[in-house]
Amino acid sequence: MxxxxxxxxxxxxALSMLLLILQITYGFVMGFARIGMDGLxxxxxxxxxxxxxxxxxxxxxxxxxxxxxxxxIPEEAQNELASVKLAYVQLISLAVxxxxxxxxxxxxxxxxxxxxxxxxxxxxxxVVNVLLFLGIILVTLFKGKRKTTTALVLSxxxxxxxxxxxxGMIPFDSxxxxxxxxxxxxxxxxxxxxELIMGGILSFLLIKLTGxxxxxxxxxxxxxxxxxxxxxxLGTGHHYYYIGVNKxxxxxxxxxxxxxxxxxxxxxxxxxxxxxxxxxxxxxxxALYWTLGSAIVxxxxxxxxxxxxxxxxxxxxxxxxLVTAMHGHLAFWGAYGMIVLAIISYSLPNLTGRKLYDSSRxxxxxxxxxxxxxxxxxxxxxAGVAQVYLERKFKMDFMEVQAEISxxxxxxxxxxxxxxxxxxxxxxxxxxxxxxxDEALEVKE
Amino acid sequence: xxxKKQARAFFLGGTLVTFLIFIGLTVYSFMGENDQTNKEKxxxxxVRGKEIWESNNCMGCHTLLGEGAYYAPELTxxxxxxxxxxxxxxxxxxxxILMSEGPWQPNGRKxxxxxxxxxxxxxxxxxxxxxxxxxxxxxxxxVGVDRKISPLSKGKN
Numbered sequence: 001m002x003x004x005x006x007x008x009x010x011x012x013x014a015l016s017m018l019l020l021i022l023q024i025t026y027g028f029v030m031g032f033a034r035i036g037m038d039g040l041x042x043x044x045x046x047x048x049x050x051x052x053x054x055x056x057x058x059x060x061x062x063x064x065x066x067x068x069x070x071x072x073i074p075e076e077a078q079n080e081l082a083s084v085k086l087a088y089v090q091l092i093s094l095a096v097x098x099x100x101x102x103x104x105x106x107x108x109x110x111x112x113x114x115x116x117x118x119x120x121x122x123x124x125x126x127v128v129n130v131l132l133f134l135g136i137i138l139v140t141l142f143k144g145k146r147k148t149t150t151a152l153v154l155s156x157x158x159x160x161x162x163x164x165x166x167x168g169m170i171p172f173d174s175x176x177x178x179x180x181x182x183x184x185x186x187x188x189x190x191x192x193x194x195e196l197i198m199g200g201i202l203s204f205l206l207i208k209l210t211g212x213x214x215x216x217x218x219x220x221x222x223x224x225x226x227x228x229x230x231x232x233x234l235g236t237g238h239h240y241y242y243i244g245v246n247k248x249x250x251x252x253x254x255x256x257x258x259x260x261x262x263x264x265x266x267x268x269x270x271x272x273x274x275x276x277x278x279x280x281x282x283x284x285x286x287a288l289y290w291t292l293g294s295a296i297v298x299x300x301x302x303x304x305x306x307x308x309x310x311x312x313x314x315x316x317x318x319x320x321x322l323v324t325a326m327h328g329h330l331a332f333w334g335a336y337g338m339i340v341l342a343i344i345s346y347s348l349p350n351l352t353g354r355k356l357y358d359s360s361r362x363x364x365x366x367x368x369x370x371x372x373x374x375x376x377x378x379x380x381x382x383a384g385v386a387q388v389y390l391e392r393k394f395k396m397d398f399m400e401v402q403a404e405i406s407x408x409x410x411x412x413x414x415x416x417x418x419x420x421x422x423x424x425x426x427x428x429x430x431x432x433x434x435x436x437x438d439e440a441l442e443v444k445e
Numbered sequence: 446x447x448x449k450k451q452a453r454a455f456f457l458g459g460t461l462v463t464f465l466i467f468i469g470l471t472v473y474s475f476m477g478e479n480d481q482t483n484k485e486k487x488x489x490x491x492v493r494g495k496e497i498w499e500s501n502n503c504m505g506c507h508t509l510l511g512e513g514a515y516y517a518p519e520l521t522x523x524x525x526x527x528x529x530x531x532x533x534x535x536x537x538x539x540x541x542i543l544m545s546e547g548p549w550q551p552n553g554r555k556x557x558x559x560x561x562x563x564x565x566x567x568x569x570x571x572x573x574x575x576x577x578x579x580x581x582x583x584x585x586x587x588v589g590v591d592r593k594i595s596p597l598s599k600g601k602n
Contacts (some may be wrong), residue, residue, distance in 0.1 A: 034516070036553055045557050047505020050514045105502075112502035114512055149449075173492045175576060176482040177475075179512060219449040226456035233463040234470075242584035243510040244482050246474035250582065316583055320511030320519055387515075392587055398518040399552040 001350045003074040005081035007436040010351050011091055012067030013344045017427050019060035019098065020337075024420050026053040031416060034402075034409040044106065051105045051117040057332060058115065059098045064340030065197050066094070069137050069154060071347045072204050076151035077144025082136050090132045097125045113178070115186050116168045123169050130162045149218035150207070153225060154200025160193040176244040183239040190332075191232040191260065191302075198298075198339050199225050199267070205291045205346055206271060211280025220274075224266045231259035238310040242319050250312045257310035261303030264335075271295035284349060286362040290342035293370065297338060301330025301377070317392040322384035322405075330377040341426065352433045353440030365425035372419025376412055383408035481580040494572025497565055506556070509576060511584060517556065522577045522589040524570065529590045539573070540566040 001007070029040055029049040038046070074081055081087060101118050104110060110117040118126065137158065141151055168185035172178040203221045207214050237253020271292050282288065305327040309318040318324070345362070349355045356362070383405040391401040473479055503509070506517040513519075527535025542549045542556070543566040549556045561569070577585070 030516075033554075038555060041548075041555050045506075045555075046516050047502045047514065047557070050505045050516070051502060108501065110500075110502050112499035112504055114504050114514075117502060117505075149453075173495065174482055174484055174487055175495055175498075175510065175572075176484075176579065178495075179510060180471075215449060219447065219452045222449065222452035222456045223447070226452070226459045229456070229460040230463055233460070233467050236467065237470075240474075242581050243512070244579040244581055246479045246481060247582055248470060248474060248479075252470060316587060319584060320508040320513065320515065320588075322515050325515060399554065402554065403552055 001071075001075075001347070001436075001440055003080050004438060004441065005084045005087075006071050006074050006347075007351060007438075008081065008084055008087045008091070009067040009071035009347060010436040011088070012063050012070060013348070013430070015091065015095055016060045016063040016067065016340060016344075017430055019056045019063065020423060021427065022102075023053055023056035023060060024416075024423060026056065027416060028413070028420075031409055031413045035406050035413070048105050051110055052102050054115055055101060055105070055117055056098075059094070061194075061332075061336045061340060063094060064336075064344070065158065065194075065201075066090075066133055068197075068201050068340065068343045068347075069133075069158060071343065071351075072154060072201070073137055073140050073144075073151055076146070076148045076204070077141050078146055079140055079144035082139035082143065086132060087136055090129060090136070093125070093129050093132075097122055097129060113168075113182055116182060120169065123165075127162075127165065130165070134159055134162055148214070149221060150200055150203045150214075153196050153203070153221060157193045157196025157198075157200060161189055161197070164188050164193060179243050180240065180245060183236055187236045187239055188233070190336075191235060192229060194336060195228045195232070195263070196225050198294075198335055199228070201339050201343050202267070202271060202291065202295065205287065205342055206274045206278075208346065209280075209282045209284065209288050209291060210274050210278025211282070212274045212278050217274060220266075220270050224263060224270060227259075227263040227266055231256050231263055235260045235310075238312075238315065241312050241315055253310070254312045258307060260310070261299070261307050264299040264303030268295045268299040283355070284346060284357045286357050286359075286366065287342055287346035289363070289366050290338055290345050293366065294334060294338035294342055297330065297334030297370065297373075299334075301327065301332075301334040305330055305377070305381075317388050318384070321387045321392070322380055323388060324384075326377055326380035326384050329380060330373060333373050344430065348430065348433045351436035351440060353437060354433050356429065356433060359429065361425050362429050365422045365429060367422070368425065369419050369422030372415050372417070372422055375415030376419060379408050379412035379415055383412075483575060483579045486575055486578065488571065488575075490568045490571040491575040493565075494568040494570070494575075497561070497569050498572060501557075501559060510579075510581070511588075517554070519588045520573060520576070521581070522585055524573050524577055525590045536570050539570055543569055 026049045029044055030046060030053065032038065033046050070081060070087060101122055104119065105117065109119060111119050137155055141147060141155055164185055167181045170181060172181065199221050203217050206212065206217050234252050234256035237249040238257040240249035240253060272295070275288070275292060309315055309323050309327060349357055386405050387401055390396045390404060391398055504513040507513050508515060508519045510521055511519065523539065524535050527538050531538050540563070543559055543561045544563065545558055546560045548558045
């Protein structure tokens with residue numbers, strides 16, 4: 001690492017890892033409930049497990065993004081963070097809000113709006129927290145010696161992510177408008193501004209790992225985020241097909257959603273080509289695995305599998321079935337989970353001074369987690385397609401269909417076990433690196 | 446060959462244009478006759494029903510308008526479906542499930558026992574009825590009662 005204040009990133013990453021393990025645990029609670037083993041129903045009913053599972057996902061990714069920003073921005077801006085103390089205050093308050101929300105979900109304290117279950121009073125705390133974070137990042141950036149495209153794209157992504165949280169806080173009496181504006185947050189986050197954050201992190205990692213000229217990488221970064229917004233903003237329409245708004249969205253959403261895979265394809269081609277062009281062979285191979293893996297898996301999970309059910313004719317039947325869960329799992333894992341694990345793999349040796357990047361444990365973690373997640377995606381897919389045909393096409397009763405497809409959840413749990421083992425190995429590696437130290441400051445990259 | 450400046454212009458220009466179109470389409474879809482959100486029938490009890498729906502995170506198991514958690518049945522058109530299944534007695538069946546003190550568990554899959562009052566349950570039913578009347582561009586028919594009897598489901602519907 002080059003700046004002392006980058007150390008704060010480590011603690012955001014550590015929080016991220018803790019929440020990831022909790023998220024997976026609640027995933028198992030749901031998986032077992034689906035095969036009839038719901039002994040925890042009294043304490044953790046399915047809706048609690050579900051809210052905890054998705055919200056922890058959002059918080060561990062955000063914590064990872066924040067850690068990434070605290071690591072990347074000083075190095076890009078060539079400046080120490082504006083305030084390390086405030087960064088720690090922000091970390092602790094993020095953890096507190098997260099814990100209060102998750103505990104609240106066990107006591108019926110929530111809002112019941114998918115992905116945005118955090119109750120309004122806590123929403124305000126989230127806003128304060130994010131403002132504090134943005135303040136630290138933006139002051140650091142603008143007081144810095146240089147303003148790189150990578151840093152600007154990353155900061156812009158974080159700023160818009162904060163702004164777009166606001167439409168989700170507006171109260172509506174109608175379920176339709178409520179849902180309509182909820183997607184402004186959820187869709188425009190994951191298929192819009194979060195991709196700026198992902199693009200920023202990806203570009204930083206490629207510059208560091210491949211040695212390709214910054215100008216070349218950053219030019220393509222603009223093209224990719226340009227494609228993302230060009231397709232992603234109007235692609236929001238695919239959430240509006242069947243929720244009670246005008247038919248115009250069937251056309252607009254259909255066309256622009258079909259373009260969405262292009263941005264992810266460009267991202268994958270970009271990462272692989274930069275790797276091929278690169279003359280520098282960085283010794284941190286495992287960070288390279290996660291970086292290229294993220295670009296490729298996000299294309300498959302978010303791009304291809306997303307496209308598989310965003311055509312209006314298909315979505316009429318797949319809307320509200322397990323097909324969505326199939327796409328959701330591989331998309332979030334590839335695009336956001338893996339990019340956070342990539343930046344952690346890259347920065348950890350630099351923060352702690354321990355270069356453990358050639359361990360077989362690290363490679364095992366990568367392959368087990370990925371093969372496990374692909375298996376889970378297939379299990380969800382098979383269950384989802386079976387559900388579509390039996391329930392939506394052959395018109396069987398919902399619960400009878402669930403009984404028919406429960407066997408696929410046994411497969412899901414087996415694959416999830418493989419996935420979780422990979423993640424645990426990754427976290428063991430994380431732990432073995434020890435904590436960050438100023439002695440690592442001189443380490444040449 | 447594309448320069449960095451052109452790439453930036455493509456990003457900023459493209460983003461601005463699509464955002465403006467997006468805002469325009471949003472306004473268009475809630476304007477006058479284009480609005481199909483059934484807002485004119487939004488009564489106080491429907492709004493109370495929605496609050497109950499949200500404060501208990503029903504979407505954490507069920508889906509509504511196709512949105513939710515896929516663990517429990519889609520509730521768009523649920524009143525129609527239950528009427529069909531229970532010979533016009535659907536509303537009362539739904540209410541009794543919501544008012545039940547013990548867990549309702551069709552096929553062994555448990556639902557939280559909410560023990561609602563009659564008034565609360567009736568608000569939720571009004572909310573479901575309101576949802577059922579929305580024009581969903583064809584989705585209502587997919588999850589509704591006009592179910593063709595297929596060879597696989599013979600005798601089970």
